[in-house]
Structure formats: C-alpha cells, structure tokens
Amino acid sequence: MRIRTICSLVLFLLFAITLEAKETSPIAIKGILDLRKIGNSDHFIIKLNGEWEFYWKKMLHPIDFINGNYKPDYYGDVPSYWTDYPRASVKTEKFGYATYRLTVLFPKGFKKPLGIDLPVFDSSYDIYLDGKYLGGNGIPGKSSEETKPEYKRNFFRINPESDSMRIIINVSNYDHRRGGFWLPVKLGTFSDVQKQLANSWAAEWSVMSLLLGFSLLFLFFFIISPKEKIMAFFSMTTICLALRPLFTSHYLILNLVNMEWVWVVRFEYLGLFLILIGLVWYVMNLYPSKIFRLIAWFITIIFSVAFIITPFLPVKIFSYSTIVFYPIMILVIFYLLFMSFRGSLKKNALDIAYFLAFILLLVGGLHDMRVSLGKATTIGYSLTYIIVLFVFVQAAILLYKWIKAFLEKEKLQNELAFVNRNLELLVNERTQELKNRNEEIGKQNTMIALQNKQLSDTIQLKNRIFSVIAHDLRSPVVNILYMLNLLKEKEYKEKYDIFANSSIQYAQLVISLLENMLVWGRDQEDKIKFSPEKRDLADIILTNLSIFKETSDKKEISVNFTQVGNSIAYFDKDLLDIIIRNLLSNAVKYTPRGGRISILLKDKTQNGERIMLKICDNGIGIPEMKQKYLFTATEIESTPGTENEKGTGLGLKLCYELVKINNGIIVVESKEGEGTCFIITLPIVKGSILPEKE
8 A cells, every 4th residue: 555655646746747837827928918917916926927029130129119110020938948939930049149028017006116036048138127228147149259148147126117017138149059038037026026036045055055064974974984885975966966056046156256157057067967977876876786887887987078078168069968967867866766666665664765755856857857948837946955855865864774784783792792691591581482482372372263263153153143034034025925916816906905014014024134134243343333312212112112003903912101200311313223123023022912011211310310211011921041141142042923923033132232332231021921021221411331230
C-alpha cells in the first residue's frame, strides 16, 4: 500500500510539472491588459503576462506611435523567447532586435503610486512609460556593434497620470542563443512590489548562507573521515549551488563587484558544470554500479572540457550547453529515483527517504528547465529553494548514517569487552533465555491448539445452525408456494382468506428465522451496531403485540399488558425490537390453545435507576436442568411449539447477547407444565451498569 501511494505521488508530480502554467490573474489580450475590474486596487501585484504587441526588426519609440502608422507584426506571448513565435506569422531569428508594446487600463480615477519590477532580458533593453524613458539594461541596438549586453534587475516607481499606461520596451540580442523575455514583468502598488522584491532578495542571501553552512559541514566530516568520499562530492555540489544565486535572478554578485556581463554568464555556466560533475559522483557513491561508473566518467570528461574552454568562448556558443546539461541532469535524477524506489520495495526506510527527496529535486529541475526555455510558470527559478530542503534531507540522512555507523562501532566494542569479561555468565543467560523461549513457545502452542479447537467448535456450530435454518426455511417456503398454486385453481378460490393468512404466518416465520440468523452472524463477528438513546419501551411492546395479535388470536390466547410507572429506558431500539419479538414469539409458540400471556412493564427507579420488563405465559415450561444452560449452551436445540411450530434454537441465545449489549440483564423463571417468565432489566440513564443478579 505504501509503495502504491509513493508511485501515485510521483506520477502526479511529474504530470503537474509538465502542464502549462495557468494564470489566474488578468492577462493581456491583443496588446491590452485590463485592470479596471481588479479586486483590490489598493494592494495588488500582477504579472504582465499575455499577448504583447510585437514589432520585429523595428526599434520604435513613443513618438513613432502618435500617428498610428505602425501595426504589430504579431501578438507575442510574454514571457517567452521570440524564436518561439510561429515563423508563419513573423520570421524571427535568434539574433536581432524588436519592440514590445503593452497598454494597461486602470480603474477610473486610479492615482496610486506603482512599482514595476523588471527582470533581465536577453540581452539588453530600454523601457518607456507613457512616452518617458525610465531606464534600461545595457544598450539595445540594431547591430552587434551598437548593442551592449548587460544583466541587472531594475525596479522603478511610477505615478500614473491617467487611467491608462503604455509600456514600450526595445529589446536587442546579438550575444546570446536566445532573445526576448524569459521571466515575467511584475506591476503593482509600490509598497507591495518593493516589499516582494526585498523579500526575494533577502531570501536568496539566506539560501546562500544556509547552503554554504551545509557545504562546510560536509567538508568537515570528509576531513575527519577521508574514506567518506560521498561527503566530499556532496560538499562540492552544495558549494556550487550556494554560489549560483550570485549569477542568476537578482545577480547578487553585482552588489559585491562590478563584473562584465560576459563573465556573469560564464560563471553561471561554470557553476552548472561543477554541480553536474559533483552530482554524478555523489550518485556513484550512493548507488554504485559498473554501468553508472562509466557514465559518470563520460559526463566528467565532457563537462570538464566544457569548464576549461568556456572562459574563452563567446556566450552565443557555450550557452547551447544547457541543451545537453538539463537532459543529463534529469537522467541522473531518474537513475536515483529508480535505485531508491527499488530499495523502497524492500521497505528500506533510508531508501524511502531518499526517494521522496529525489522527487523534490526532479520537480525543481524540470521546473527550472522550463523557466530557462522561456516557458510561462507561476513562479520563477525555484530549484535553489527546493535544493535547500533537499540538502537538509540529505544532510539528515548522511549524518544519520555516519552517526549510526559510529554508534554501531562503539556498541560492538562494548559488547566485545562485555563478552570477554562475562563469557560464562553470558552463556548461562543465553541458556536460560532459550529455556524461557521454549516455555513461551509451548504456551503459545497450547493457546493456538485451544483457539483451533474453539474455531473448530464455532465452525461446527455454524454448520449445524445453517443446517437447521435451511431445513426450517424449506418447509414454510414450500407451503407458501403450494398454497399460491392452489389459489390458481377455481375450486380453492373460496378459501382465499385462509390461504392468505397461512401464507402470511409462514412468511413471518421465514423473516424471523432470517433476521435471527443475520443478527447472530453479526454478533459472532462483533459487528452489531449499537446506537442507544432514551426511548419509550411501552411503544415497542405495543408495536410487537400488534404483530403477533393475529397469531395469538388464532390460538385463542389472551394477552394482557400492564404498565406501572415510567416506561422510558436507555437502549437501542432495533436490538430491543428483536429481543421482544423473539420472547413474544416463544410465548405464543409454547402456550397451548386458550392459554394466556401477561406482560408487565414496571419502573424500578427508586431501587437503582432501572426498568423491568416481565413476559410470562402458562405454557409447557422449561425443565429445571435445561434452565441452567438456556442462554449459554453450545448445542443448538429447537423444541416444537404446542401446535408443532418450528424454530431454530437461536432466539434465546440472541436475546441474551443483545440484552448484554444494552447493558441489561435477563433471567428465566419456569416450572415444567406451568409456564415460563422471562425478566429483563434495563438502565434508564446513560452509563448505568446493572449488577449481574437482581
């Protein structure tokens, strides 16, 4: 069951991560983003995603749109690279320049200060708002010579002057393998956007600090235990992951040194190569195999060469390495998932923990691969944050294994010293322990034999019961069918009432037999539903008397019901129905024609908060020897009624069990040839426990 749950989780995550992100906030349509119906105009942050006006090979400025002479070549999805646009609509290339334009509509009279958070574009841009130049990133141009690439995150404050705002962004790329947007532009109230930007900036510094701390911890363990090479490779991978935020997203390195754009990108890719090399050797030490060792050496050689030549290559060449990097990383993680899943099938706790951790890593890797390819997602790069959790899990597992090995070694040393000092005592203890175990096994064998006997007796009892019921059911069913067939004949039409009444009596007998059998079966499996509440016991008695009125009248039996005091008790209605129905059925069955049945319902609250029900008849009575085992006998015995009425022998046993379930007691008083009384005592309040004998 646990393995099926894990598989379902994996399939769900892999399916979810491959779906296109669905924006729930307003999106631009045909170059217009309508915010006039935004829910809370005082506090909001939205992504300017959707269809922007796209002008390929045009470097347009606000003045160019005054006369309306320019029509968009295409409405391009943002964020995405312009090379992803259909070439049937606009023939884009990876190198070139373009203008993006978007009109934003605000609620009427909107004057709140706004903030706009602009990520980097590949590879330079200028932005204009309502005809005014806000700033940019590098210098966009119409040729490689005119263009100066740069990466830095921009944040601007805007004071809207009208109910609409026009954004124009000139983007140029001649230095990267891709061009255009690859992260969303965010717009919102100034304080909210500023706060979100500051929080994300602080989060990246925090992530760096945490990962560096973990990497130093792993490095320390490797230094004190050089045989643990897995610690060294995990430390190498973690250090590179910790330094990655310096060269992505917020480009924190620019807060420390003034670095050229080309080196920012180079260090980003150099870090990726080292991460992959460290990861494959970490995997090799975690789940070693001959085939994967060859794969690890192949990956190491390829990306070591890439690491050496990257500082000498232009970005437009080495940036294509991600096309190879990400698939290899995903394949390595799939190998980890396969090996850890195989261990999980053996119910290995560490492999289960590894498996869940690698799922997290796979989700983060797939998500960041989509972001790097310019695919729309609800969040930006997330792998760094997922890696913090992943590293924490791995740290806990690695430290657990290291400490466990140390403690195991210490334990073995202590046990060896103990054995040397107490060998003879230890032998005696082991001998006594074996003796005790043998005795315990003997007791368990005896218990198993007893349980087998009880089980055998129960099975035999059930077989006898079903045999009796099958025999007793056959007779009334055959009689019902016989009388129904007779009614089809013309000469028996006059006896319709007689046959119908007889059929009803036989049907009632069948229902009673089936009901007793079903309830008894549930009692054997402890599945009887018990739902007690305060109810009027007199109502149940009167209802059941009406059921047996026709049968008692047929035998000319007089029935007298007397109530003294309160008739409210605490019981389960359905179970009491069965008890009273069985007792009344027995009373009618074993009372001769012309006899009498008396029912007394008496309130005994003053004697202990309980109520008494007494059902008596002047029938054939029960022998004294039989009374002792009337409710508890294992043998099933059915005595015919005064007019040869049938029964299963289950009724009184069932009454006894159901009275116990209702926290009551039942006793019998009888003299052979004079009659029988069944006395039931029930509590009238919840939680009341009655003594076993009155």
